[in-house]
Amino acid sequence: xxxxxxxxxxxxxxxxxxxxxxxxVGDDAVVRTFDAPEALGVRFHEVxxxxxxxxxxxxxxxxxxxxxxxxxxCTHACVYCFARPTHTYLDLNAREDFEREIVVKVxxxxxxxxxxxxxxxxxxxxxxxxxxxxxQWVESRYRLTRGVWEAMRDFSNxxxxxxxxxxxxxxxxxxxxxxxxxxxxxxxxxPTLDEKAWRATEPHTPHPRKxxxxxxxxxxxxxxxxxxxxxxxxxxxxxPTQVEELLGLIGETGAESVSxxxxxxxxxxxEIWFDWLRQYxxxxxxxxxxxxxxxxxxxREEAERLSRLVRGRSRPRRFTTGHRxxxxxxxxxxxxxxxxxxxxx
Numbered sequence: 001x002x003x004x005x006x007x008x009x010x011x012x013x014x015x016x017x018x019x020x021x022x023x024x025v026g027d028d029a030v031v032r033t034f035d036a037p038e039a040l041g042v043r044f045h046e047v048x049x050x051x052x053x054x055x056x057x058x059x060x061x062x063x064x065x066x067x068x069x070x071x072x073x074c075t076h077a078c079v080y081c082f083a084r085p086t087h088t089y090l091d092l093n094a095r096e097d098f099e100r101e102i103v104v105k106v107x108x109x110x111x112x113x114x115x116x117x118x119x120x121x122x123x124x125x126x127x128x129x130x131x132x133x134x135x136q137w138v139e140s141r142y143r144l145t146r147g148v149w150e151a152m153r154d155f156s157n158x159x160x161x162x163x164x165x166x167x168x169x170x171x172x173x174x175x176x177x178x179x180x181x182x183x184x185x186x187x188x189x190x191p192t193l194d195e196k197a198w199r200a201t202e203p204h205t206p207h208p209r210k211x212x213x214x215x216x217x218x219x220x221x222x223x224x225x226x227x228x229x230x231x232x233x234x235x236x237x238x239x240p241t242q243v244e245e246l247l248g249l250i251g252e253t254g255a256e257s258v259s260x261x262x263x264x265x266x267x268x269x270x271e272i273w274f275d276w277l278r279q280y281x282x283x284x285x286x287x288x289x290x291x292x293x294x295x296x297x298x299x300r301e302e303a304e305r306l307s308r309l310v311r312g313r314s315r316p317r318r319f320t321t322g323h324r325x326x327x328x329x330x331x332x333x334x335x336x337x338x339x340x341x342x343x344x345x
Contacts, residue, residue, distance in 0.1 A: 042075055044138065045103045052111035052148075053126065064160075066126045068112065070144040072103035074132040076164060078202040079276050080231055083131045085267035094268040099204075102138055109147025116155040125183070126152070129162035137204075140167060149174040158183040162228060164190075164205045166214035175223045186218050187226035187257075192237035193246050200280060201236065212249050219254030227253075230261035232306040234291065234298075235284050243309045260310030262303045266296040 054067045073087055077099040084094035092101050115121060128134045134145040145161075149171055152159045159178070161168065168186060178184040188211045192198055198208055218225035227250050232238050250258055265273050270292065277285050291298055298306070 042100050042102060045101065046106050047103055048107045049105040049111060051115065052105070052108045053115050056130075064125050064127045064130075066124050067130045068108065068126055068128050068134075068148055069131045070105050070108045070128075070134055070142075070148065071132050071136065071138060072105075073098050073101055075099060075102065075137050075204055076133055076202060077204045078164075080201060080233070080263055080265070080269065080273055081132075082264065082266055082269055084269050084272065086131065088268070095272060102136075104138065104142055105144070106142070108144045109151055112148055112151045113154075116151060116157055123155075123157055125158040125160065127160050127162070129187075133163050133165060134161065135163040135165035135167040139165075140170075146171050146174065149178065152184075153177050153181060156181040160185045160187070162187045162189060164188065164202070164211065166206055166210050169214055169217055172217070172221055172223070175218070176221060179223060185224045185226060185256075187228055188212075188215050189228045189230060190215075190246065190250070191230055191232070192242065193249075194237060194239075194242055197233075197237045201233070201276075208246075209249075212253060215250065215255050216253035219256075225253070225255050226257040226259070227255050228259050228261065229310050230259065231263035232260055232309060233263045234302065234306070235281075235287070238306060238309060240309060247310065258310055260307055262298045262306040264297045265292055270296065 052068055054069065056065050056067060058065070072090070073092075074081065074083065081098070084098045087094050087098045087101070090101075090103065092098070128145065128148065134148075139145050149159075151157075153174060159182070163186075166188075168188075175184060175186060190208050190211045191202070193208050198205070215225050215227055229243070229246065232243075237243075247258065263273075274285065274288065277288060291302060297303070
């Protein structure tokens with residue numbers, strides 16, 4: 001079976017080739033597993049996926065109906081990542097396996113071209129980066145996301161991307177081509193400038209200031225760019241002074257939009273987050289037990305307070321406040337500064 005696996009990474013150590021080794025990728029999937037010397041402690045599983053386009057249920061809060069995820073699992077290792085529970089479908093865990101067992105859908109660009117070519121495809125908007133980051137470290141080797149943009153360009157299909165990595169600037173020339181043919185936006189997630197909070201909550205992501213520089217570079221090249229200040233985490237990155245500093249730097253980049261979303265803790269992520277709190281600041285555990293006692297989302301009052309941190313202390317340009325089906329652009333207004341909140345660091 002190994003000779004049938006489509007391999008994009010040269011000079012690899014030969015790994016095990018198995019049939020249907022990962023339950024969540026289909027019984028007929030061919031999987032090639034290997035350890036890469038450059039990525040110590042990380043194992044990659046190359047699979048040939050059945051489809052590239054994923055349909056988002058209408059019940060979802062997301063404002064789009066189609067996504068693409070070339071990778072499952074993410075080496076960025078963000079403690080709060082809402083995508084962690086998806087690894088359990090592969091009989092892997094949502095903790096270290098999510099960070100170290102990365103599934104690579106090696107045939108994503110080819111599948112996408114076939115799906116965009118179908119007469120039944122209506123040219124809907126397609127979003128990347130809604131589950132795991134398409135520009136995580138492994139993308140520098142596989143270049144699957146680049147193949148996706150080439151297909152989107154050739155079919156003039158509306159699309160967007162959300163990432164934590166300046167690696168997206170590698171594809172700047174493709175973005176320039178996309179905006180001449182269709183609707184395209186590129187957004188970066190930048191939750192905080194605080195060094196300690198950044199390193200503690202998303203340890204393997206690029207530096208926040210590098211992400212701000214990437215937003216500015218996108219804007220200079222005429223690419224509609226945005227910033228997602230998320231998640232906003234009570235007691236961790238919601239200090240009004242620091243949020244104001246972040247928004248000030250974002251305002252200088254030429255970004256067209258800024259959004260802010262509070263932390264949500266679905267499935268196994270809640271337990272992972274509380275374990276993190278117990279290790280780093282156990283005195284905050286009672287407050288979080290109260291905040292999330294009714295479910296995965298913050299109470300409305302707290303969510304609105306966090307939203308005002310972004311909406312009320314930002315430059316007067318176009319803003320949205322979260323991924324909701326009914327989200328509307330709102331103009332930033334001057335509001336009284338929120339009361340200082342307890343800091344984690």
